Amino acid sequence: MKRNLGLYIHIPFCNSKCNYCSFVSMVGTDNEKMSYIDCLKKELAMRAKEYNSYYTISSIYIGGGTPSCLPVGAIKDIFQTIYKYFTVRNDAEITMELNPNTATEQKINEYVTSGVNRFSIGLQCIDKNVLLAMGRTHTVEDFDRTIDLIRDNGISNISADIIVGYPDQSTRAVVNTVEHLIDMKIPHVSAYMLSVEEGTPLQMMLHKGVKNLPSENTVVKMFNSVSSALIKSGYERYEVSNFAKPGFTSRHNKIYWRREDYLGVGVAAHSCISNVRFSNTEDVNEYCTCIRTKGKPPVAHAKKLTLDEQKEEYIMLSLRTSEGLDTKGYMEQYGENFLAKYRDKLAEYIKLGLLVIDSEGRVRATDKGFLVLNRIILELVS
Amino acid sequence: MPLNNIRNFSIIAHIDHGKSTLADRLMDVTGTVAQRDQKAQLLDSMDLERERGITIKLTPVTMKWTKDGTEYTLNLIDTPGHVDFTYEVSRSLAACEGAVLVVDASQGVEAQTLANVYLALENDLFIFPVINKIDLPSARPEEVKAEIEDIIGLDTSYVPLISAKEGTNIKEVLECIIDKIPAPKGDENAPLQALIFDSYYDNYKGAVCLVRIKNGTVKPGTKIKMLASGKVYDVVEVGIFTPKPTQKDILSAGDVGYIAASIKTVSDIRVGDTITEQGRECLPLPGYKQVHPVVYSGIFPVDGDKYNALKDALEKLKLSDASLIFTPETSTALGYGFRCGFLGLLHLDIITQRLEREFNLDLITTAPSVSYKVYKTNGELIDVSNPSLLPPREEIERIEEPILKANIFTPPEYAGAIMDLCTNRRGVFVNLVYLEEKRVKIIYELPLSEVVYDFFDKLKSVSHGYASLDYEQSGYKPSDMVKLDILLNGDICDALSLIVHRDKAYERGRGIAEKLKDVIPRQLFEIPIQAAIGNKVIARETVKALRKDVIAKCYGGDISRKRKLLEKQKEGKKKMRKLGSVELPSEAFMSILKID
Numbered sequence: 001m002k003r004n005l006g007l008y009i010h011i012p013f014c015n016s017k018c019n020y021c022s023f024v025s026m027v028g029t030d031n032e033k034m035s036y037i038d039c040l041k042k043e044l045a046m047r048a049k050e051y052n053s054y055y056t057i058s059s060i061y062i063g064g065g066t067p068s069c070l071p072v073g074a075i076k077d078i079f080q081t082i083y084k085y086f087t088v089r090n091d092a093e094i095t096m097e098l099n100p101n102t103a104t105e106q107k108i109n110e111y112v113t114s115g116v117n118r119f120s121i122g123l124q125c126i127d128k129n130v131l132l133a134m135g136r137t138h139t140v141e142d143f144d145r146t147i148d149l150i151r152d153n154g155i156s157n158i159s160a161d162i163i164v165g166y167p168d169q170s171t172r173a174v175v176n177t178v179e180h181l182i183d184m185k186i187p188h189v190s191a192y193m194l195s196v197e198e199g200t201p202l203q204m205m206l207h208k209g210v211k212n213l214p215s216e217n218t219v220v221k222m223f224n225s226v227s228s229a230l231i232k233s234g235y236e237r238y239e240v241s242n243f244a245k246p247g248f249t250s251r252h253n254k255i256y257w258r259r260e261d262y263l264g265v266g267v268a269a270h271s272c273i274s275n276v277r278f279s280n281t282e283d284v285n286e287y288c289t290c291i292r293t294k295g296k297p298p299v300a301h302a303k304k305l306t307l308d309e310q311k312e313e314y315i316m317l318s319l320r321t322s323e324g325l326d327t328k329g330y331m332e333q334y335g336e337n338f339l340a341k342y343r344d345k346l347a348e349y350i351k352l353g354l355l356v357i358d359s360e361g362r363v364r365a366t367d368k369g370f371l372v373l374n375r376i377i378l379e380l381v382s
Numbered sequence: 383m384p385l386n387n388i389r390n391f392s393i394i395a396h397i398d399h400g401k402s403t404l405a406d407r408l409m410d411v412t413g414t415v416a417q418r419d420q421k422a423q424l425l426d427s428m429d430l431e432r433e434r435g436i437t438i439k440l441t442p443v444t445m446k447w448t449k450d451g452t453e454y455t456l457n458l459i460d461t462p463g464h465v466d467f468t469y470e471v472s473r474s475l476a477a478c479e480g481a482v483l484v485v486d487a488s489q490g491v492e493a494q495t496l497a498n499v500y501l502a503l504e505n506d507l508f509i510f511p512v513i514n515k516i517d518l519p520s521a522r523p524e525e526v527k528a529e530i531e532d533i534i535g536l537d538t539s540y541v542p543l544i545s546a547k548e549g550t551n552i553k554e555v556l557e558c559i560i561d562k563i564p565a566p567k568g569d570e571n572a573p574l575q576a577l578i579f580d581s582y583y584d585n586y587k588g589a590v591c592l593v594r595i596k597n598g599t600v601k602p603g604t605k606i607k608m609l610a611s612g613k614v615y616d617v618v619e620v621g622i623f624t625p626k627p628t629q630k631d632i633l634s635a636g637d638v639g640y641i642a643a644s645i646k647t648v649s650d651i652r653v654g655d656t657i658t659e660q661g662r663e664c665l666p667l668p669g670y671k672q673v674h675p676v677v678y679s680g681i682f683p684v685d686g687d688k689y690n691a692l693k694d695a696l697e698k699l700k701l702s703d704a705s706l707i708f709t710p711e712t713s714t715a716l717g718y719g720f721r722c723g724f725l726g727l728l729h730l731d732i733i734t735q736r737l738e739r740e741f742n743l744d745l746i747t748t749a750p751s752v753s754y755k756v757y758k759t760n761g762e763l764i765d766v767s768n769p770s771l772l773p774p775r776e777e778i779e780r781i782e783e784p785i786l787k788a789n790i791f792t793p794p795e796y797a798g799a800i801m802d803l804c805t806n807r808r809g810v811f812v813n814l815v816y817l818e819e820k821r822v823k824i825i826y827e828l829p830l831s832e833v834v835y836d837f838f839d840k841l842k843s844v845s846h847g848y849a850s851l852d853y854e855q856s857g858y859k860p861s862d863m864v865k866l867d868i869l870l871n872g873d874i875c876d877a878l879s880l881i882v883h884r885d886k887a888y889e890r891g892r893g894i895a896e897k898l899k900d901v902i903p904r905q906l907f908e909i910p911i912q913a914a915i916g917n918k919v920i921a922r923e924t925v926k927a928l929r930k931d932v933i934a935k936c937y938g939g940d941i942s943r944k945r946k947l948l949e950k951q952k953e954g955k956k957k958m959r960k961l962g963s964v965e966l967p968s969e970a971f972m973s974i975l976k977i978d
Contacts, residue, residue: 373932
C-alpha cells in the first residue's frame with residue numbers, strides 16, 4: 001500500500017513585488033520563466049524516481065510567487081509532467097494560487113482542464129488605498145471578475161487571503177473585506193495578521209518611521225471582528241489563520257500541521273519526508289545550474305529531526321489547529337503522557353483561559369490562546 | 383646613579399587629552415621600546431582599560447635620556463583616572479616629584495584636568511603644562527595657555543607645544559622634565575624606606591610590590607618588613623620596568639622599580655605601606671590608609687551550575703586585586719552566589735566585566751549597597767551590607783550609616799549648584815574656603831550611600847565638569863533607614879530589596895516600579911509590581927498580559943523557520959531568572975539603580 005504525499009510546486013515569478021513579501025520571487029523574462037519550467041520538469045522527473053514507488057500524490061499545491069503570471073500553456077506543461085511521472089489520486093485536492101489581475105479566461109480554462117480543482121486568491125483587502133500601500137496592482141473588481149471566471153469553469157472550492165493589521169488599514173476596511181468575502185460566498189478564508197519580515201520595503205518604511213503599525217490591541221480587535229464575522233456566517237476556524245465552510249478545509253494545509261509527508265519541488269521549496277526536513281536552494285540560477293549540470297536537485301539544507309524535535313513540532317503544529325493536540329495520538333507516537341508531563345503548565349494555561357482539554361483528551365487552544373500560541377509553545381517546550 | 387640624574391614624574395590629563403599617546407611617544411623617543419613591539423597605548427595593558435580609554439592598573443616605566451652629555455633616568459609613573467581609585471592615585475603621585483600636565487590644544491582646560499591638578503598640588507608636586515594636539519586645525523594654543531594661567535594658575539612662560547600623535551616637539555618635553563622637575567632627595571646609606579604604590583600578580587614571582595625607594599637600598603637577600611602589616615619577607619628579585627620587568631642588582635634611593643619576595647597574594651601587599659629592612663627600621667611614610675570596600679553587591683551566575691566556576695574566577699582575580707573581597711551568599715531569587723565588596727561602582731563594573739569576559743560567565747549583579755551598622759534591641763551589633771539580611775523592624779534599635787567627609791574643589795561660580803546637590807543628597811554643610819580667587823573648597827558630610835551611585839557624575843554635570851572630589855570615611859551616624867521591598871506578582875524578590883532613607887523611599891519605590899515595568903517582558907498573565915516598606919505598599923505598576931504572539935503563516939518552509947525561532951527563544955529564556963512564575967531578565971537587577 002503506497003503512502004500519501006503532498007506535492008508543492010514553487011513558481012518564483014511575480015509581475016511586481018508586494019511591499020510586505022519576503023518570499024523568493026522575481027519579475028523574470030519569458031525566457032527565464034521557460035528555462036525555469038524546464039528545470040522544474042527535470043526535478044519532477046528526478047524526484048519521481050526517488051518517491052513514486054512508495055507514494056501516491058494526495059494533494060498538489062502550486063504556489064509562489066504568482067503561478068498565474070506564467071505564459072499560457074506553462075501550467076498545463078507542468079501538470080502533464082506530474083501526471084507522467086507520479087501517481088496522482090483521483091480525488092486529489094489540486095490547488096493553485098491566483099493573483100486577481102493575472103487570471104484571464106483562457107488561463108483559468110487551462111488550469112481547470114489540467115486538473116486544478118481549488119483556487120487560492122490573494123485579495124488582502126478591498127480598500128484601494130490599502131492595496132496601493134501594500135504595492136498590489138489589482139482592485140476588488142479584478143477579484144470579483146476572477147471569481148466569476150472560476151465559477152464559470154465549474155469550480156466552487158475557492159479560498160481568499162486577507163491581511164489584518166497593515167499600516168493605515170482601518171478596522172472598517174478589514175471588516176468590509178471579510179463581509180465582502182462572506183457576501184461572495186467564498187467558502188475558505190485565510191486571515192493573516194501582518195508579520196513584518198526582514199529586508200522587505202515595509203520593514204524599511206517602518207524603520208524610517210514613514211509608516212506605523214497599528215497597536216497590538218487594535219490588531220487583536222480587528223482579528224476578533226474578522227473571526228466572529230466568519231464564525232457567525234457558518235465558517236469554522238480550523239487553524240490559527242484559516243476559516244472554512246463545512247467540507248472546504250484545505251487538505252494540503254492539513255498535511256503540514258499533521259506532520260504528514262510532503263515534497264516541495266522548485267527553487268526554495270521545502271520538503272518533509274519521514275521526519276527529514278530538506279529544502280532546495282533559494283537562488284534560481286544555482287537551482288537551474290545544478291539541475292542541468294549535476295543532474296540532481298540542489299538541496300541546500302537537510303536535517304533528520306531528533307525525537308525531541310519531532311515532539312516539539314507535534315506540539316507546535318497540532319496546537320495551531322482546532323483539532324488540537326491529541327494526547328492519545330501523542331502517547332501512541334512517543335510513548336509519553338503529555339498531560340502528566342506538562343501538568344502544571346497546562347493547569348496554568350487552562351486557568352488563564354488559553355487552553356482547554358476536551359472529553360476526548362484533546363488539548364486545544366481557545367481563541368485567546370491562538371493569539372499567544374508562540375508563547376504557550378515556548379513555555380511548554382523550554 | 384646619583385640622585386641628581388633621576389627624575390620621577392607622572393602625566394596628568396583630562397580623558398582623551400592624550401596622556402597615553404604622550405607616554406608612548408616618550409618611550410618611543412627614548413628608545414625604551416622598539417616600535418614594532420608597540421601596541422597602541424602601551425601603558426594601558428588590560429583590554430578593558432584600552433577599550434574604555436582609562437587606566438586602571440598602573441604600570442611604571444623607566445626611560446634613559448642623555449642631556450648635555452649626562453645620562454638621566456626618567457621614571458614615569460602612570461595614574462588611574464577615576465574617583466574610585468583616588469587613594470591609589472594619591473600614592474602614585476606621592477612616588478613622584480613632579481607631573482606633566484597635558485592639555486588639549488582645542489579643548490582647553492577641562493574637568494579632570496583640574497581635578498588631577500588639585501590632587502597633584504595636594505601631594506606637593508611640581509607641575510608643568512604641555513599643550514597637545516597642536517596638529518589639529520581647531521588648535522588654539524595661545525588661548526589655552528591663557529586658560530592654564532587663569533584657571534589653574536600655572537606659570538606658562540615656557541610651554542612645549544606638541545603633537546604626541548605626530549611626534550612633534552617630544553624632545554622638548556624630555557628636556558623640560560629634566561630642567562624643571564626637582565631631582566629626588568634621599569640618602570642611600572640611611573635605613574631602607576620604600577613606598578608601595580601598587581602591586582601586581584605574576585605567575586612565577588607571586589605578588590610583586592611596585593615601589594619608590596625614598597631612602598636606603600634593597601637587593602636580593604635583604605630581609606624586608608612591611609611596617610603597617612608587620613610582615614617579613616626575603617627579597618628574591620629587584621628590578622625596573624622598561625616597560626617589561628627587568629632584573630637589577632640593587633634599587634637605591636630615588637629609584638622606582640619592583641620588589642619580588644615570594645609573597646603569596648597581593649592581599650599581603652598594602653598600597654601606601656612602607657617597606658623597610660628588618661632590624662634596621664625607618665619611620666613609616668605618611669599617608670597610609672587601609673583600603674576598605676565602599677560598596678557591596680551580590681554576584682550570581684545566571685546558570686546555577688556555574689557557582690564553582692564563579693568561585694574559581696573570583697579567587698583568581700583576587701590574586702591580583704587586593705581590594706576585591708567576597709563571601710558566599712544565598713538568595714531565594716538568585717540561588718547561590720557571592721557578596722562582593724568593591725572600591726566603587728567603576729571597580730564593580732570592571733570586576734564583573736572581567737568575570738564575564740575572561741572567565742566566560744553570565745552573571746547577575748544586584749544593586750550595590752553600603753554597609754550599615756545595625757544595633758539590635760537585644761544589644762547585638764551587626765554589619766549589614768545585604769538588604770535582605772536586615773533584621774525585622776521590631777528587632778532594630780537603630781541603624782547607623784557610613785558618613786564621608788567630602789572635599790569638593792571647584793571654581794566659585796559652581797558652588798551654589800554643588801551645595802544644592804549636596805543638600806539634596808542629605809549632606810550636612812561643614813565649611814567653604816576660598817583657596818585662591820578662582821578655587822574654593824566646599825566641605826560636606828555626606829552619607830556614603832548617597833555618594834556611591836551617581837554623585838560623582840552629578841557633581842561633574844552641575845559644575846560643567848570643573849569640580850573635583852576627594853573624600854574620607856568619617857564614621858557612622860544614626861539615620862532613619864528602611865528596607866524597601868519589591869514584590870512581583872505578590873511575592874517579595876529578595877534580590878531587589880534596598881536599604882534607603884525613609885524620606886526617599888516613596889520616590890525610590892515609584893522609580894523602581896516604573897523602571898521594572900519597562901524591563902520586565904510581558905507574559906501570558908498580568909504582573910503587578912509593588913514597592914513596599916514592611917506591609918505598606920507605597921507604589922504599584924502593572925505589566926499587562928501579552929495579547930498577541932503568534933506566527934500567522936505556518937506552512938512548508940515556515941515550520942523550519944519557526945523551529946529556529948523557537949530554539950533562539952529557548953536560549954533567551956535560559957538567560958531569564960524565574961521568580962515564582964515571573965521571568966526577569968538579568969539586567970533588571972542593576973537597572974533599578976539607573977533612576978533619577
